[in-house]
Amino acid sequence: MDALSFLVITTDVRNCKKIVGSSISLLPYWLSIYLALFCFTQTKLAQAQEETIDEIVVTSTRSRRSFEEQPTRVEVLGSEEINEKSNMKPGDIRMLLNESTGIHVQQTSATSFNSSIRIQGLDGKYTQLLRDGMPLYGGFSGGLSLLQIAPLDLQQVEVIKGANSTLYGGGAIAGLVNLITKTPGTEPEQSFLLNATSADGIDASGFFSGRNGNVGTTLFASYNRSEAFDPAENKLSAIPEFERWTFNPRVILERENNELTLGISAMEEDRLGGNMNFIEGNNTEPAYFEDSATKRLSTQLDYIHRLKSGNELVLRNSISHFKRDLNVPGFLFSGTQLSSFSEAHLLGTRGRVDWVAGLNLWTEDFEQNKVAPGFEHDFNSHTLGAFVQGTLSIAQNWSLEGGLRMDHSSLYGSFMLPRVSLLYTPSSNTTLRIGGGLGYKKPTLFTEEAERHQFRGVLPLEPELLEAERSAGLNVDANRSLELRNGLSLNLNLLLFYTRVDDPLRLVPLNQDQLFYRQPDDYLDTRGTEINAVWNWDNFKLFLGYTHAEVKEHGARGTIDYPLVPQDRLNTVLVYEREDDLRIGLEAYYYSQQELNNGSRSRDYWIVGLMMEKMIGDDFSMFLNFENLMDTRQTRWGPLYTGSLSNPMFNDIYAPLDGFVVNGGIKLRL
Secondary structure, three states, rough: OOOOHHHHHHOHHHHHHHHHHHHHHOOOHHHHHHHHHHHHHOOHHHHOOOOOOOOOOOOOOOOOHHHHHHHOOOOEEEEHHHHHHHOOOOOOOOOHHHHOOOOOEOOOOOHHHHHHHEEEOOOOOHHHEEEEEEEOOOOOHHHHHHHHHHOOOOOEEEEEOOOOOHHHOOOOOEEEHHHHEOOOOOOOEEEEEEEOOOOOEEEEEEEEEEEEEEOOOOEEEEEEOOOEEOOOOOOHHHHHHEEEEEEEEEEEEEEEEEEEEEEEEEEEEEEEEHHHHHHHHOOOOOOOOOEEEEEEEEEEEEEEEEOOOOOOOEEEEEEEEEEEEEEEOOEEEEEEEEEEEEEEEEEEOOOEEEEEEEEEEEEEEEEOOOOOOOOOOOEEEEEEEEEEEEEEEOOOOEEEEEEEEEEEOOEEEEEEEEEEEEEEEEEEEEEEEEEEEEEOOOOOOOOOOHHOOOOOOEEEOOHOOOOOEEEEEEEEEEEEEEEEEHOEEEEEEEEEEEEEEEEEOOEOOOOOOOOEOOOOEEEEEEEEEEEEEEEEEOOEEEEEEEEEEEEEEEEOEEEEEOOOOOOOOEEEEEEEEEEOEEEEEEOOOOOOEOOOOOEOOOOEEEEEEEEEEEEEEOOEEEEEEEOOOOOOOOOOOOOEEOOOOEEEEOOOOOOOOOEEEEEEEEEOOO
């Protein structure tokens, strides 16, 4: 039985017993479990009542349809989830994303904490990170972006997995993450958060929003600092010493049929990791260190004009200036990235069709400082794109979404990117989706592999010898939600995915001291499934998430496992919550063995955490979080590096390095 047939046939209650009895033994165990649960919920349909949920507004698809009517599968992390994770990591969004099914945050530096997002096992370069629909965090800043975004001003996070090239360009091969910031409401808001950790970290954030007539304003500011932390006592920092300031003001001007948003984002950070004696200023011998100083200044403009026809004209622009000095013993990599994004699109409805069409332009200019002969990395590129997308209700229970994009790159030519999604809604509590599309990724110097080497010895890209990576992907998912007896509600979701990337770019050694980018493999592919189940009963919520991802490289060496991808991951979260009073959460996360670059395999491991928050009145709360209660650390199972402490050769990072950390603080909302 193929996957699509399985999804369609299980929508019929009469087939459940037949399928369970005759076919369940032929299915993988994870699919068998889902099938049994799915059929059980079908037998309850006749007596179930539709669950009342808050309205969810999705912006990433640019469709006027409700969340349930979107043919494109979108996962939304709302204010409740953001609030819970901000208690655990108030200074960045790593935990917010890492504890979502199908998303893995991969640490790329042993001493500075640099990290990237992996969706369905694919490298971070295949995921687009957006803020309010605009790309602000790519390129040179990519390895630090997750560490430099505090979550207090976020309203929700939208995740689209798989190719989503029509609206956001070819880089969204694995998917995209869109961070949606808060806007002024009818009532003013003043929120403050103070946090301290057992690893000598401090976080202080504040958010203000208000409205005076047609003028709305928001202001977000944060200060984050930490001392270097060495739980393994191996004289290397698992958490670096850092200090960061962030300042984001915005103004929203509203007039009849017009809305203009202007914003500025400023961030400055100094980050120092490596030898603890060196960091503390006590070292008198040669020592390893990684010193990173970054400055980011970006502007955002969003203008909406509502036409008499009911259509909307939207103009967007962002300009980002990012400077980074990365200093390691005997080597300095320093440069400035100036990038911009401009877009104009028209959004409308005609009959049963919602449509959007537009143009956008990306520019990127990188200028390297203090260039060594033979390692000149300066480049300038631009990409012009045109796109159109339509969503059509083709029958009472069927919706079709199709899109086409044409991109032209100044360095790598033209690309045609079609995408299609189909939604079938057999009942108000059941949805089935299938979708797929093409994508591409231009070769870039700024990859996880280059970050691991701090760009040392990396030769310049040779566009005449390289070509863009091209991809094709397919997703199939089924969702079932209903209320059972005694206030128990259940939501089940199954996602099957496949993505293939042709001519993947790799950083390969030329000699002992130099590396260069080539495309040695025929293709890279990832296939697998995600299963999510959420139970709600009274004051309890139980979440179970399972990810199975098989990522393979195919080439002259045959078919081999892609390194640093846990094939199986399990997320379990049990939350007890009395509204406006008390919240207690117990979490457990399992990671299976991972293929390492030296040909060996890592061990599997669990991470367990406990979170508590007590609300006092409507405006004040205290929180306490015990992260990694079992002190799961890679350094407990073997050495982190080979060679000497002054010139270490770091092993692959497949597990946490910081171990057990306690943090707690207060939140105030006026």
